[in-house]
Amino acid sequence: MVDGDTIRLTGGFTVRYLGIDTPELTSSRSFEKGLAQAAKQANSELTRGRKLRLEYDEERYDQYNRLLAYVFLPDGQMLNEELVRQGLARVLVVFPNIRYQALLILAQQQAITARRGWWRELPQAQEPFYVANTRTRRFHRPACPGGKKIAQPNRLILKTPLEAYWQGFSPCRRCQP
Structure with a gap:
């Protein structure tokens, strides 16, 4: 386990979840740091000891040589989507990897509506637009x-x-x- 949106596989490969972003564990903001810990814990609980299926999009590796993937549990549940639905991650669209963009945005809308995690306090406008x-x-x-x-x-x-x-x-x- 690395953090909320990255895992290390048994063979040593590091996998960065496509389409999402979780707060950094090193964040100086206490709210984000708490969310980062919660995302890491949820990711660990969902993946520990389970056989995972990786699905790739257009790009297979990032600039840090991490595998880029949508991560699925044996029951078909996509972890990327689940972390967003729980409000522990936000959608992060990076072209050309957009296969599940609509699904992830829908999960984010559900988290916003339910005011889960990141969306417990909704962001307020600080600018005119x-x-x-x-x-x-x-x-x-x-x-x-x-x-x-x-x-x-x-x-x-x-x-x-x-x-x-x-x-x-x-x-x-x-x-x-």
Whole structure:
């Protein structure tokens, strides 16, 4: 076990779950650190001692040479989806790996509606609007350099961060909307 969205297989391979992101264990924010621990624990409990099936998408490895996969239990349950549904992970769309994007967004909407985990306290708007990139599936604060560079055909204006998450956008790591 590595963390909430990564596992190490018996053969030594490291697998990064596709389509999701959990908080980092090293986060300085206490709420995120608690969620990171909960995601790691849930991931460990769901995978420990079980035979897992990996399903790959377009890219098989990331820049750190980790396998990229959707991880399934013997009963067919997708762990990526389950962690999102429990509110322990958020959707993180990374093209071209989008096979289960709609399923993961639906699971995130269910977690938001039920106010589970990450969604216990819904994000409040701190800006008059947010700028989303429909190609990269990231959203930004209006003053973020990354948001300002979005080509007009890919540019979408959203009223709140919650609207962005509901549609499956992920926050920019730079401006942290």
